[in-house]
Amino acid sequence: MAQRQEALGNALGTAGLRNAAAATANNEAYKRANPGVQRHVQLKEGGYVLLRNHARKKCEPKWMGPFTVREAYTDFDAYQLVLPNGMLWPSRVHADCLRRVSIDTSDPPTDLWY
Numbered sequence: 001m002a003q004r005q006e007a008l009g010n011a012l013g014t015a016g017l018r019n020a021a022a023a024t025a026n027n028e029a030y031k032r033a034n035p036g037v038q039r040h041v042q043l044k045e046g047g048y049v050l051l052r053n054h055a056r057k058k059c060e061p062k063w064m065g066p067f068t069v070r071e072a073y074t075d076f077d078a079y080q081l082v083l084p085n086g087m088l089w090p091s092r093v094h095a096d097c098l099r100r101v102s103i104d105t106s107d108p109p110t111d112l113w114y
Contacts, residue, residue, distance in 0.1 A: 052097040084109045
C-alpha cells in the first residue's frame, strides 16, 4: 500500500511539473503573439499623470489632471497621487487608470486642467 501511494505521489508530482512547464510555455507564446497586452509602464515618483474620469457625464473629458505621483506601490501596480495644490488624492489608483503626461517642470501646474 505504501509503495502504491509513493508511486501515485511521484506520478502526481511529475504531472504537476509538466503542467507548470506547459503553462509557462503557453504564457510565453501568448506574450509573443500579443505584444501590446502585457504592457505595464512603471511611473516614476515626481512624474505627472492624468487620471481617468470614470464618473464623467456626456460632455466632460475622459481624463482629469495633471496629478503628481507621490508614491509607487509596484507590487500592486498602484500609485498615490497629489493634487497640484498639495492635497493627497483620497485613494491609491491602479496604473490602468493613469496616463503619463509630459509637462515642463520649470513651470509646474497650479490647478487641474479639468
